[in-house]
Amino acid sequence: MSSVEIEAKTTQEAIKKACKHFNLNEEELNIEVLETRSAGIFGLAGNKKAKIRATPKKDSDIALAQEILTKIISLISPDAKISVEKKVDDIVLNIGGNNPGILIGPKGKTLEALEFIINKAVNKASEKRVRIIVDVENYRQRRQEFLERLAFRMGEKAKKTRKTVTIDPMSPHDRRIVHLTLKGDCQLQTKSNGEGFFKSVFIIPNKKKIDKNKND
């Protein structure tokens, strides 16, 4: 985490300088006013300049997230390595190591838990909400592809049998993928049913639409 102290005639000017220094917007910096400009007595004695300390926010969030994750991971499986990637609004932390199974857990539960804890810890400290995504060796992408395939397959099944197909209970994130995958299919409807952990997706064939297609 790097911070600079900047002096200028006014606080505003100092902030501008700080923005230029980091090449960031004002909102992306943490600004601490150390000294405000004082005119001095009769405009003579004091010629103090305004002084601020500026720290880039994003940097600190990333550093914090990485530090927390590194520490937690090191206590679980010591030989894992973490790489950081900055996307527009998200910070992606990718964990690599020779024992990814433990960190992923059944259906990605451990990964989800890690992500939740880290998001909570980082967002406690920073004002702006940042989203942190924790990934282990592209598990998320693999999971998404798997779920898309599953959704298509179940969709086909629903169309063929003209009966509602239920998919096993899944996490909100996983359910969202199924909904989005089948959104474009006008012959199907998707609905979530159940409460809490047991919420599952129903894939419902649209009977009217199918009949219409037959008549055409």
Place this chain on the structure above:
Amino acid sequence: MKELIEYIAKVLVDNPDDVSVTELEGKQTSVIELRVAKEDLGKVIGKQGRTARAMRTILGAASTKLKKRSVLEILE
């Protein structure tokens, strides 16, 4: 195991100095007791116990590696 819970709890609460963790080790199962300041209790439990569940999941993963079981108790 103990350090893991202690570290996670410390990054979540407002008063990290009041976090104390004790571990009762058994042959197979060890019980980890977490105590935090009263006003931080909600932070380690979370909405609908979500944070507590996440901590238990991570603890479970860590114990699997050691071929053990661990139980997390949050004490008032």
